[in-house]
Amino acid sequence: MLRIFTILLTIFILMNGGETLGQRFMLNKIYFEGMILTNQKEINTTGLETFPGLVNDSLYFIRSIDGGKDYELVKAASKTKDGWKGLEKLNEELNSPYFEGPFSVDKNSGVFYFTRSGYNKKKIYRQNGKQKDSVIVHLEIFEWNSAKKTKSKKVNLPVDNYSFCDPAVSPNGEYMVFSSDVAGGFGKRDLYMVRRDGENWVGIVNLGKEINSGENDGFPFFASNEILIYASNREGGIGGFDLYFATFENGIWSKPVLLPKPVNSPYDDLGFIVSSNGYEGYLASNRPGGKGEDDIYKWTSAQPLWQERIEEKRLVEKEVDIDVFVFEKLTLLPFPEAEVKITPLNITVQDIHLDDPSVNIMNVDTSGSMYLKWNNIPDEKTTITILTDDKGRKNIKLYSGQYYKIEVNCDICEPEIIFYKPAIHGSQLNLALQPVTSEEEESEDKKDIVEMDKSVTSGAVFVMENIYYLYDSDKIINKGENDLDILAVKMEENQDIVVLLEAHTDSRGSDLYNLDLSMRRANTAKNYLIRKGIEEERIRTKGLGESRLRNHCKNGVICTEEDHRFNRRTEVIVLPEE
Numbered sequence: 042m043l044r045i046f047t048i049l050l051t052i053f054i055l056m057n058g059g060e061t062l063g064q065r066f067m068l069n070k071i072y073f074e075g076m077i078l079t080n081q082k083e084i085n086t087t088g089l090e091t092f093p094g095l096v097n098d099s100l101y102f103i104r105s106i107d108g109g110k111d112y113e114l115v116k117a118a119s120k121t122k123d124g125w126k127g128l129e130k131l132n133e134e135l136n137s138p139y140f141e142g143p144f145s146v147d148k149n150s151g152v153f154y155f156t157r158s159g160y161n162k163k164k165i166y167r168q169n170g171k172q173k174d175s176v177i178v179h180l181e182i183f184e185w186n187s188a189k190k191t192k193s194k195k196v197n198l199p200v201d202n203y204s205f206c207d208p209a210v211s212p213n214g215e216y217m218v219f220s221s222d223v224a225g226g227f228g229k230r231d232l233y234m235v236r237r238d239g240e241n242w243v244g245i246v247n248l249g250k251e252i253n254s255g256e257n258d259g260f261p262f263f264a265s266n267e268i269l270i271y272a273s274n275r276e277g278g279i280g281g282f283d284l285y286f287a288t289f290e291n292g293i294w295s296k297p298v299l300l301p302k303p304v305n306s307p308y309d310d311l312g313f314i315v316s317s318n319g320y321e322g323y324l325a326s327n328r329p330g331g332k333g334e335d336d337i338y339k340w341t342s343a344q345p346l347w348q349e350r351i352e353e354k355r356l357v358e359k360e361v362d363i364d365v366f367v368f369e370k371l372t373l374l375p376f377p378e379a380e381v382k383i384t385p386l387n388i389t390v391q392d393i394h395l396d397d398p399s400v401n402i403m404n405v406d407t408s409g410s411m412y413l414k415w416n417n418i419p420d421e422k423t424t425i426t427i428l429t430d431d432k433g434r435k436n437i438k439l440y441s442g443q444y445y446k447i448e449v450n451c452d453i454c455e456p457e458i459i460f461y462k463p464a465i466h467g468s469q470l471n472l473a474l475q476p477v478t479s480e481e482e483e484s485e486d487k488k489d490i491v492e493m494d495k496s497v498t499s500g501a502v503f504v505m506e507n508i509y510y511l512y513d514s515d516k517i518i519n520k521g522e523n524d525l526d527i528l529a530v531k532m533e534e535n536q537d538i539v540v541l542l543e544a545h546t547d548s549r550g551s552d553l554y555n556l557d558l559s560m561r562r563a564n565t566a567k568n569y570l571i572r573k574g575i576e577e578e579r580i581r582t583k584g585l586g587e588s589r590l591r592n593h594c595k596n597g598v599i600c601t602e603e604d605h606r607f608n609r610r611t612e613v614i615v616l617p618e619e
Contacts, residue, residue, distance in 0.1 A: 068286070069346055073301040074551055076342045080331060081323075083126035084117050091335040092143040092260065092312040093323035100125050100323070102337055103142060114141045114155060124339060134185045134193040142180065143207040143260055143312070147214050151188040154196065154208040154217065157181055180206040182219060198235065199245045209261040209269070217242055218269060220259030227253040232261060232271060251296045252287055264315045268347060270300075272311035280307040284324070309335070319345035359441040361463050367433045367449060367472045373592060375433025376474060382448040383439070384424040386460070439463055449474060459601060471593065473604055503613040516565070525566060528613060529573035541581040541614040542566050547605040548587045548596050560584030566611050581616065 084090060088105040089112070095101075100117040113136045118127030135141065135153060142156030158180055182205045185193040198205055200223055207220040218234045223245075231253040235242040247253065254275035260282075261271040267289050272282040283305045285297040304310065304324065312325035321341045327334055367379040429435045439445065441464045449457040454474040461470060505524040532538050544563035546555040563582035571577055587595075590608050594600035 068298060068300075069344060070301055072342045072344045072346055073304060076303065076340045076346075078303055078324075078338045078340050079124060081117075081124045081337045081339055082332060083124055084128065085332040085336040087333040089334040090337045091325035093314055093325060093337050094144055094146065095314060095316055095323075096146050098316075101131075101144070102325075103144075104128075105334070112140050112142060114144060132185070134191075140180075145208045145210045145217075145262075146187075147210045148212055149214040151186065153185045153187060153193075154210055155183055155185070156206040156208070157183045157193075180204040182206065182208050196242065198242060207259045207261060209263050211263045211266050213266050215266075218248070218261045218263070218271075220257075220261070223247075228255045228258060228275075230257045230259055232258050248294055252294050257282075260311045262312075262314050264347065269294075270313050270315075271297075272313075273297075279305045281309040282311050284310050284313050304340070312337075315346070319347075360438045361441045361468055363437050363439050363463060363468055363470050365427065365429065365435045365437060365470045365472070367429050367474065369454075369474055375429070375431075376451060376454070377429060377431040377433055379429045379433065379472075379474075380450055381427050381429065381435070381472070382424050382446075382450075383427070383437070384446040384448075385440075386444040386446055447472065469598065471598075471600060471604065473592070473601075473607075503615075505611050505613060525569050526573070529570050529575055532570070532575050532579065533573075539579045539581070539616045541583060541616055543583045543585055543612045543614060545585050545589055545608060545610050545612070546587050547608040548590060548594055548598075549605065550587075552586060556584055556586035558584070559586045562609075563611065 081090075084100075084102075086104070088107070090102055090104045092103040093100060100120070101114060102117070103112050104115055105112055114131055116129040116131055117125035118129050119125070130136075135155065137157060140156075140158035142158075144153055144155035146153050179202075182196045182198065183193045184196050185191065196205075196208075200221075203221055203223045205219055205221045209218045210216070211218075214237060216234055216236055218232055220230045221233050222230050223233065226247060227250050232248045234246050234248060236244050238244075252258065252271075254273055256273060256275045258271060258273045258275070261269055264270055264286070268286060269289060270284060270286045272284055274282045278299060279302070284300045286300060287297040288295045299305065300313070304313065306326060306328045308326060308328040310324060310326045310328070313322065314324070315322040320343075321339065323337055323339050325335045325337055327336070365381060367376040367381065368374060369376060425437075427435050427437060443462065445461045447457075447459045447461050447470065449472050451474065457472055457474055459472070505528070528540075532540070542563045544559040544566065546559045546562070548555075550558070560582070561584070563584050567577075567580045567582050570580055587608070591610075592600075592604055592607055594604050594608060
């Protein structure tokens with residue numbers, strides 16, 4: 042008899058803790074975090090050097106003239122192994138007596154599109170009756186054909202009497218994105234897009250309230266026809282102006298994603314560009330350690346920062362070897378002859394539609410993640426059953442792009458059900474089982490902290506399993522504060538006890554970041570005890586990061602969230618009396 046099977050499915054709207062349904066590109070966060078930034082000291086000055094751009098492998102950028110408030114477009118003269126050096130003045134068609142700003146080059150035609158200030162004068166009168174000239178400044182987008190050496194001219198956009206600046210032309214030359222204060226936007230300056238129609242740009246469109254904010258959004262750059270990078274000083278960033286990226290596919294813009302450190306800093310970061318090879322590029326920042334206001338930095342990465350997804354159909358049709366390993370959660374001892382049932386599910390992320398009667402929206406959290414409950418009827422006729430060997434292992438073949446329901450049953454463990462897709466979760470299927478414990482055994486387990494009294498010897502270690510932290514956070518999940526409450530009571534009853542709180546993280550994130558995170562977690566637990574009335578001098582803290590993992594979930598190993606959470610713990614060590 043068929044039964045209704047309910048899956049709690051998490052679909053991320055943002056890429057990499059965020060991904061939009063059907064998006065073809067995703068961010069390689071690990072390579073962003075591992076990139077190297079190098080200050081281009083030979084071309085940076087005490088003034089401002091910003092908005093870099095690559096034209097035929099030559100570096101162009103905007104700089105302040107003699108450290109003042111006028112700006113011009115220049116070209117770096119030569120490239121050495123240590124970076125760029127020297128300057129070349131450019132054609133007067135690119136540099137006027139006024140302000141020149143961010144630019145872009147159409148790779149197909151060689152046409153420069155750049156920001157230039159426009160000036161209009163009018164007469165105003167002060168209260169004393171004296172007349173004075175007032176200058177109204179509008180930013181405008183100009184173009185100059187470097188191949189034909191024509192005169193620069195203003196680009197005719199389908200709206201008048203507003204400022205237009207920061208042009209970015211897509212690699213295929215079909216679209217231009219720019220920033221403007223056109224009325225009816227979402228913030229102070231919004232991003233807009235026009236499309237090419239012969240010699241004209243037509244159809245101005247606001248990129249929408251997801252891309253734009255209530256503040257300033259600008260300085261765009263097309264990393265590809267589908268990937269746009271831009272800067273915004275909206276709330277929720279790291280510093281002043283922060284860098285974001287979004288994708289443009291099938292006429293739809295994805296929700297923007299804040300680029301990781303070290304690209305973004307607590308200061309202004311903008312002008313991010315990517316070279317044609319995808320492994321390097323440039324950005325501008327006024328972060329500490331530079332030579333002036335904004336400096337230009339070169340970035341290099343071990344791998345391209347974005348990767349294209351493999352088509353779902355190709356993944357579904359591809360068979361891959363899967364290593365199944367069934368083991369006991371706490372001891373990591375293998376479960377021999379464990380029965381594992383594997384049922385293919387008729388589901389792909391792209392096939393889920395919110396108007397499907399089998400799909401219910403459970404929640405949409407503040408990070409943009411949408412939680413869906415999907416009711417599906419698996420075809421039990423397609424279920425295969427395997428038995429692990431005496432080492433708890435079994436090698437099988439599954440389709441890479443197929444979702445599977447995995448069930449494990451044994452006489453001495455709790456039933457385990459997970460949902461697995463090789464293309465997402467990898468070729469190692471780890472199944473951690475929780476042994477069944479009697480009420481008497483559970484009672485014994487709780488004695489670790491509950492029975493802590495004066496007879497406890499120094500050096501005793503108590504693992505507080507019921508303090509849980511959110512991933513990438515030092516915030517304690519509410520249900521996990523019980524162990525700290527018990528510890529506070531026992532420390533109040535035993536005034537001689539001095540404890541060391543050692544906090545641990547899982548392996549995700551860099552070693553240095555996890556060390557800092559664990560220290561913050563330890564201090565969070567300490568502050569909780571202090572609020573409960575425990576003297577501060579009786580509580581020591583130590584953060585150990587990911588240095589003492591309790592299971593196999595080290596760097597590079599794909600694990601379930603539950604397995605990762607098993608490593609996020611706080612241990613109590615009773616210190617000797619001083």
